[in-house]
Structure formats: C-alpha cells, structure tokens
Amino acid sequence: MSERTLFEAPVEAILKPLPDEGEPTRRRFLFSGWHLVLLPLAVVMIVPLLWMLITSVETLNETRHFPPILVPHQIRWQNYTQVLRQAPFARWMLNTLIVTTLVVIGNLFFCSLAGYAFARFRFFGRDVVFLLVLATLMVPFQVIMIPTFLIVRKLGLIDTLWALVVPNLAGAFGIFLLRQFFRTLPIELEEAARIDGASRLGVLFKIVLPLSGPALATLAVVTFLWTWNDFLWPLITLYTPTHYTLQVGLTTFQGAHQTNTHLLMAANVMSMVPVLLLFFLAQRYFIRGIATTGLKG
C-alpha cells in the first residue's frame, strides 16, 4: 500500500498548483500544423482590439477615412478626458461595478447552497428538479425577457440597479457547475465533519467551500463577464441616464445621425480594463476550474 492513499489524490491535486504552471522549462519554439490554424485565429481575435485602441486616439475625421488610417497623425489622449466630461462615465462604471459585485456574490452564495443540496442531499424528486434546472439553460433569454420584466415591474424595481441584481442572483449554470464539483469531493470528509459536530450548513461552509476554490473562482469569473457585458436587460429596465450601466451608456455615443466613433472607442477601452484585468488575474483558476469539472469552453 502506498503512503499516499488513492482517496486523497483528487483534493490534493486541486490544492497543488498545476504542474505545467509557474516556471515552465523553456523550450525552443517548435512549429506544428496547429499553428497554421491558431495563428490566423489569433489575428482575427486581436485585430478588432487593436483597431479599437487606434480609433480611440484618432480624431473623428480620421475615423471616417477610407481606407482606414492605421497610424494616426497624432495621439489624441483628450478623447478619454472628453468621454469622462461629456457623459457620467464614472457613474456608469460605479453602477456596473455595484451590480456585478452583487450578482457575483449572490451567485456564489445561492448556487453553492443549491448545488450542494443537489450534490449531497437525498430528497424526493431531486433528480427531476435538477433536470428542470438544467433545462432552463436551453431557454433563450429573449423568451423569458418579457415575463421577467413584468415581475420586476410588479416588484417596483424598474429603473433601479436592483432590477439587474435580483433576477440574476442565482443561475442554472452556477448550480450545475458547483454540483458537479462538489460531487468529486470525498464524501468521507463531510461525514467526518458531521460526526465531529458540524451541521449540514457548517459542513458546506467549513469543509466543502474551502476545498472548492477553483470551481468558485470559475463561477465568479464567468458571472462577472456575463454581468459586466450584459446589454439587453439593462437597456430595457433602466431609463434614467445616471442609472445606466456601462454597456447601455456606451450606446449614447452612437446617435441616429452621427456616431462619435473616437469617443465610443475610448469609452470602450476604459470599460474593458476591469474585464481584462480580472481575466489575467483569474486565468489560472478559470482554466483549472473548467478542466476539473470536465466542461469545455
């Protein structure tokens, strides 16, 4: 019998850094057939970003030039200050941050509870209910948009940030993700904790969640991205410009007769900074979480 018991492998494997992270042994760039596919794809992904960056420091006239001017005559940083002066941009940023934070926290909390119940409790109709929850993943947002709107209006939340928070506090994706992860944890840990005197909730908060870092991080990042980039729902529930989120606010640079493309792009760049930051910071957890739950993409 080896010293390390089989049972401990999964949890410890999660707690350890991935072996291929950190300091990889430097290897010479080797060309493979995949690069023929990956390089063009990388270009396709990166060109819009670059174009956005370039446009954000051009004049309005330069943005309308054809063929596009790829090297502006001078770099106009004042586009950025103009965005901040011309629109309540900081307010939108704050609104978006508030909504996103609340939704992320709500999802982590409520999806943990539901996911744990589906993973470990035995109750009548559990599998049917879980299947129903999963089925909601297949319902497009446009289908439930109007009923949700009516409910939110009944609650008197229209044109408040709560309209964005309350309907999104938990989601089928998060429940599914966490349930799958919780089921991979050795059940003996939870049994031991229960015999040690922990309640079911105590087991969840003191044993299960501390061991679920990767899954929770994944859920946090995914929820953050969805909420941050959400456009349609804020558009139909928010009317007052100071209540807007970033994505709705950005459209105000886009008029029926004239679009201030340079300002729009400057605002875009600023709205993307938190997302990019988060992605780079959480990338390792993100990829690991997706990998450990056996989900792709």
Add this chain to the structure above:
Amino acid sequence: MAEVVFDGVTKVFPGETVALDDLTLEIADGEFMILVGPSGCGKTTALRCVAGLERPTRGTIRVGDRVVNDVTPRDRDVAMVFQNYALYPHMSVYRNLAFGLRQRRVPKAEIDRRVREISAMLGLDDLLRRRPAQLSGGQRQRVAMGRALVREPRAFLLDEPLSNLDAKLRVQMRAELKRLHARLGITTIYVTHDQTEAMTLGDRIAVMSNGRLQQLGAPQEVYDHPANLFVAGFIGSPPMNLVRGRAEGGRVVAGDLTFERSRIPDGEVAVGIRPEALSPSADGTPSFEFLVDVVEPLGDEVVVHGTTTGSTVETGAEEEEVPTQVEGARAPITARFDPGVRLAPGERLRLGVRPDRIHVFDLRTGAAIP
C-alpha cells in the same frame, strides 16, 4: 462512555440490497468489540448506523441509555476513524484536531489543553502546524485517531483504520491501539477484515456474513469452536481444512480419514481440521494419506500445501475465486509443522490428527455438530 446495543437492526439499501439482516449485538461499556467479515458482509454498515451516517430500516440502536435512531451524528457523541482517515486537507493538524471541539463551542483554552494533551500522547507535537498532505501514512493515521479521541467520545468507531498502512507500521499501530484502549477504556467498535487484527485486538469478536451475525465470542473461543462452516472457513490463516464426509452410526468417514464420534446423527457432513492440528506421524490416531505439493519454510514453522483423497467444501468465506479443487477429485490440505520437519514436493505420507481436534459440521445447515 457507554454501552452500544443493536436490537434487531436491519438495513435495506435502495435496490433491495440487504446490508444488515436483523442484527442483535450488545457491546458492553468499555469493551473492545471487533466486527469482522469479508467485504460486503455489513460490518461497515453496522458501524455507520452507530455513527448516524445510515439510518436503520428496522430495529433500534442504543448508545448508553438513549435510542439514537433519530439523533443526528453531531448529537450522538461518538467519534469515528475512517479507512482513508478523511483528514480535512485545508486545515493544519492542530485545526484538524480542534475541529470537533470548536464545533461544540468548547472554550479556547480548553481546546488548546486537550489538543496538546492528545498530540503528546500520540507523538504529534512536532506536526501540529503541518497540513495532512505533508504527513506520512502513519502520521495521518495517528492524526485521525487523535481527532476522534480528543473529543472524549462515548464510543469510538474504527473502520479498517490500519488497512492503508504498510505491514510493519500496522503491527506497531495495533499494539498502540491496544495500549490506548487499556488506558482510556472507551467503548470501541472496530471493523476489519483482517484475521490478525480480529484475533489480537478485541475483547470479543463478532463474525458477520451477508448482513447476519454468524458467531459472537472471545477470539480464542471463536477460533477453537467455530459455530458454523462460514466461521470455520473465515477465522484462521491459513484457513481450516475442510473435507466432505459422511456420518453413519457414530462413525465419520471423509475421504481416507475415519474416526469415531458418539451421538452424531447420520448424514452428510463436513470435516474440519486446523492446519496446526495435523502431525506428520500417525501414532495410532486417525490419519489420512497426504501428497505434498508445495513446502513453505517460514523460519518458526513450515507450511505444507498438498492434497488428499476426497473433495473440499465451499464455506462462502473464500477470499477470491482461487481454484480449490486440484488434480481432479482431490481435496487441498494445508498443514503447519515445526521447522524441523523436512518434506519434499511429491512425497507421500500419512497425517495424523487427535479426534478431539476434528470439527464436524452439518453439510446441509452448516452448523457445527458438537
């Protein structure tokens, strides 16, 4: 501390698997009770029922003077050591040990005192700040025991706690367990499938098979007087030799072996002889012919495998599907001799056995015939 009583406990799992079938068993206050049996015999289920991790389908379980069927695990005040230890991987050894006390809102100073006391007792002082992943198998095992003992529970449940250790460590821990029990006197239920642990550790052992209690008694008593064929085949290593035979008019014939037994009813029987009851010379005792196949000198004794005329008996206690029938219609026989006995494969001799060391079982019911 408290007694633990199973009263007609039956556990049926979904899919109609009967894990425990009407188990009645009284474990006295402070007793060291061994539940032993092959995998799937229900011993672990019995333990989990006491811990509160399973709820009996029928029957009651009592800890002390309280029926605990509907009591949550946390309120039963029992502690359990899992086969794979189940240490909390994200906590230091100290916090692992303190977890149960913290859950019970024991004052901090008291927690610290008890953790230090138990870690001194188990030699864990220098490891308190480590994580389970940084411990060796033996250290983890001791932490798991410490975590259970630190709470000073009313009953101490162990589920094959030594099976993940290497052989040497197991011998050490076995002695340590016995010492701990003598010192603390906590009612202990110990589940194992290991012969040696069963024989050496317990005050009494309960042999189980298919969810039923087969025999209950002191280890030596169970070894000397197995109540039925299953126990005969399960307890003892190497196992008891069993040969099919027939009783008629007070005389039993099994293969080549013939002996007298008064007041035995006529019918099909199984004749059982422990390997150490055989001697390589007949000396006027009942005897049978034996063909040596394999000789295993172990230093302090020599184990000889071979065959005799006749056919063997299945007891249901066989570990795996090892073909027991060798060379057509011959029954396998294992004998243990003094190391001085020299035998070679292919040799033929007569093995003798004293009649009072021969066990006879009714082949239909499996029960021992006295």
